[in-house]
Amino acid sequence: MEEQRDDNFVIKPCSTCANPVPIDMERIKHKLDLHFDKKEFEQAERLINYWLVEAKNGNNAKAELELQNEYMGFCRKMNRRDDAILHAERAAELVRELKLDRTVGGATVFLNVATVYKAFDNPNAAMSYFIKVKEVYDQNLKDGDKLFAGLYNNMALTAVDMRQYDAAENLYKQAIDIMSNVKDGELDEAISLLNYADLLYTKYKLGTDDDYSKYGDRIEELVNKAWTLFNIDTTPHDEYYRFVCEKCASTFGFYGFFVYENELKKRAKL
Secondary structure, X not given: OOOOOOOOOOOOOOOOOOOOOOOOHHHHHHHHHHHHHXXXXXXXXXXXXXXXXXXXXXXXXXXXXXXXXXXXXXHHHOOXXXXXXXXXXXXXXXXXXXXXXXXXXXXXXXXXXXHHHHHOOOHHHHHHHHHHHHHHHHHHOOOOOHHHHHHHHHHHHHHHHOOOHHHHHHHHHHHHHHHOOOOOOHHHHHHHHHHHHHHHHHHHHHOOOOOOHHHHHHHHHHHHHHHHHOOOOOOOOOHHHHXXXXXXXXXXXXXXXXXXXXXXXXXXXX
């Protein structure tokens, strides 16, 4: 499972473009969040398309970039490969045109581009973008910043696709360590724990001795710890919480934790 929350990419209406038309991106994103929360996907796409036209006609390249960033994520979630890649490539192009490729905001767009390529079976392209992101984060962020955790989790997923299992294990451990020390990081830590469990299961399936006990106890430990993190009293049960519950429920069921699976399915609908 990928890290889905992106609270760190905010680009204001362009002040450097020639005669840009101001666009209130905060208001647009608020409306999009409402549509997504209600699963009103057609309305969300109409909203993005409308403002994309306005941004292009109004010569507001930075607003277009943020809208392209939203659109590629939307298409990825809707499993629309060609559209997701189209908007991802346009977003990457805009990052370079606006000379944002060495900034944290631009790198975070590249991270989202990478997740599109990863989702549609191009791990090599995804990893090349992840490496660019890491270079920028290393130059601009302190060690332990939560953005590194999201990057490492997604890099690990891609490393698994590339059968680089030792690298993936190291990346998951780093992501878990970071989020365990970040305020309100419980859900993202839980995602990485479950992903780590899946990695160990994959390694077991590749083994020749057919001895599940080699990883079974560790997998159970990771899954139980993830479940504990879903039950922290201070964790807000918001749209992101419901999203993570929905995405993680089946993983608990896969490892035989059916009570946990059913409970998360209920929470996802609240």
